Every structure is written in C-alpha cells, then in structure tokens.
Amino acid sequence: MTLKQALNRARGILVANNIEEAHLECELLLRQALRVSQVQLYLDLDHELGSKEEEDFWHLIKRRLGGEPTAYITGHREFYGLDFYVEPSVFIPRPESELLVEKALKLAQNHTVSSIAEIGTGCGAIAISLALNLPQAKIYATDISASALKVALFNCQKHGVVNRICLLQGDMLNPLPEPVDLIIANLPYVKEVELPQIGPAGFEPLAALNGGWDGLEKIRQLCQQVGDRLCPEGSLLLEIGQGQVRAVTTFLCRLFPSAKIEVVPDLSGIDRVVSLTFSTATAGEPEFDTNLPDVKLGNWVLA
Numbered sequence: 001m002t003l004k005q006a007l008n009r010a011r012g013i014l015v016a017n018n019i020e021e022a023h024l025e026c027e028l029l030l031r032q033a034l035r036v037s038q039v040q041l042y043l044d045l046d047h048e049l050g051s052k053e054e055e056d057f058w059h060l061i062k063r064r065l066g067g068e069p070t071a072y073i074t075g076h077r078e079f080y081g082l083d084f085y086v087e088p089s090v091f092i093p094r095p096e097s098e099l100l101v102e103k104a105l106k107l108a109q110n111h112t113v114s115s116i117a118e119i120g121t122g123c124g125a126i127a128i129s130l131a132l133n134l135p136q137a138k139i140y141a142t143d144i145s146a147s148a149l150k151v152a153l154f155n156c157q158k159h160g161v162v163n164r165i166c167l168l169q170g171d172m173l174n175p176l177p178e179p180v181d182l183i184i185a186n187l188p189y190v191k192e193v194e195l196p197q198i199g200p201a202g203f204e205p206l207a208a209l210n211g212g213w214d215g216l217e218k219i220r221q222l223c224q225q226v227g228d229r230l231c232p233e234g235s236l237l238l239e240i241g242q243g244q245v246r247a248v249t250t251f252l253c254r255l256f257p258s259a260k261i262e263v264v265p266d267l268s269g270i271d272r273v274v275s276l277t278f279s280t281a282t283a284g285e286p287e288f289d290t291n292l293p294d295v296k297l298g299n300w301v302l303a
C-alpha cells in the first residue's frame with residue numbers, strides 16, 4: 001500500500017466515524033508513524049509503506065477512533081502559527097483562543113501593555129504567543145497545576161522565551177506579585193452537566209474545562225479579584241462560551257460600572273472574547289451598583 005492509498009483509506013474511516021478534520025488528522029498521524037515532515041510526506045506519497053510503518057499507522061488510527069485526540073497522540077498542536085508540545089495534563093489549545101491573542105496585540109497598539117498575566121496558562125500557548133509578539137512585555141503565566149506548568153516550561157524553552165515568562169503556580173491571581181496592565185484568561189467555562197458531552201471527554205483535564213453549575217464560576221471568581229490587580233487603565237480579556245455573553249457582561253458591568261466593555265465574535269459569529277478596560281477613574285476596588293448603566297458592546301448596546 002502506498003502512503004497515498006493509506007491516507008485515503010484512513011480518511012474514509014475517520015469520516016465514517018464523524019471525525020471532523022479527517023484529512024488533516026490522517027496526515028498528522030501518518031507523519032507521526034513515519035516520523036517525517038509534511039514536505040517529506042508529500043514527496044513520498046507514491047512510496048510503499050513498510051509493514052512495520054503500516055502497522056504503526058493503523059495502531060495510531062485505532063487510538064484516534066477510541067476518542068484520543070490527535071494532539072495527544074502526536075504530542076503536538078499548532079496555535080497562532082507556532083508548534084506546542086501537549087500531553088494529557090494540559091488542555092489542547094483551540095483555534096478560537098487565537099482571538100484572545102489577536103485582541104491583546106490590538107490593545108497593545110493603543111495602550112501601554114508592559115506587563116501581562118495569563119491565568120490558567122496550561123501548555124503556555126497564549127503567554128508564549130504574546131511573548132513572541134510583544135518583545136518588550138514582561139509576562140506572568142499562572143496555573144494551579146504543577147504538571148501543566150512543566151509542559152509550559154518545556155514550551156517556553158522550545159520557543160526561547162524562558163527569560164521572558166515568569167511561571168507561577170497557584171489559584172487565579174493569588175501568585176501574582178504585582179498589578180499588571182493586562183490580565184488574559186481562557187478559564188474553564190463548560191457547565192458541569194455538559195462535561196460528559198464535550199468532544200475529547202475523558203482525555204483532557206476536567207479542571208481545565210469545568211466551569212461549575214452554570215459554567216461561569218471561575219470567570220466570576222477572577223472578575224472579583226481583578227480590581228486591585230490591574231494597573232490604572234489596565235484591561236481584562238476573557239474567553240467565554242456560546243450563550244454566556246449576556247451573563248458575563250452584566251456581571252462585569254455591575255462590578256465596574258464605568259469601565260469600557262467590548263465583545264468580540266469569533267469566525268463562527270459566536271461572542272467569544274470579552275474585553276474590559278479601566279479608565280483611571282475606574283481602576284481600584286470594584287464598585288457595586290444595582291442600576292445598570294448602558295454599556296457599549298462592540299456594535300450594540302446592553303441596557
């Protein structure tokens with residue numbers, strides 16, 4: 001069987017098993033079995049697979065059919081054009097989280113962003129993407145999980161940013177030694193009852209996905225802490241899940257009535273990133289206000 005025939009056959013099997021990115025995943029798995037680059041794979045498409053190579057490839061396909069994510073099988077995941085090492089102790093970075101990075105870089109064009117804290121860094125993808133694109137910024141990346149931080153450290157070494165990112169173990173903002181200009185986080189936001197239904201269930205760490213009874217427990221917890229952990233005119237960027245925008249913006253609006261809140265949709269049109277920016281007058285302790293003012297949300301207004 002040639003490489004091309006093996007790819008076609010495996011793709012048909014993955015498609016029949018409702019694996020969305022069958023084409024890409026087969027290619028990644030074949031490259032893993034043969035330990036070759038993408039270019040080499042394309043050059044060798046008409047070569048015959050050796051029997052050991054064929055056996056290795058079908059073994060990987062079998063693991064994939066058992067539900068194991070390709071990223072854990074290969075140990076690689078691409079994010080923001082960079083290659084990250086991943087293993088089951090960390091959440092696999094999703095393409096929609098690239099929006100958080102884009103939004104942070106845009107923010108840095110108009111605001112001083114000389115210090116950043118990424119909360120719940122996992123494999124470090126967001127913090128490392130920011131470090132490489134904002135060479136002047138000092139970056140903290142926290143995670144409650146020591147094994148996740150080991151993976152983040154490995155990725156910092158891989159991308160040459162060990163001296164740029166300070167990895168800290170602890171819950172939420174607790175380990176932060178000083179206020180920063182930007183707090184950025186993709187916290188767990190899946191409702192507890194929906195956890196068994198999500199894709200790679202049983203493989204990814206639940207702690208990275210479980211947002212409690214309504215999915216927003218961790219997000220609320222962080223928002224309540226940011227008041228004195230952001231510099232004056234600092235910003236908070238949060239990734240949220242489908243259908244959570246109203247609850248999150250209402251909550252933020254109550255906590256920080258005069259901060260500017262914006263919502264950014266992802267490529268599928270789902271409101272994915274919430275950004276909150278303090279003006280000098282609004283930084284500091286949260287103010288509780290039961291009368292909700294009008295808040296500008298991108299192009300629309302929440303009363």
Ligand code: GLN
Nearest residue numbers: 186187188189190208209
């Ligand atoms: N977007 C992820 C998913 O759907 C959830 C990420 C999160 O909880 N932060 O699996």
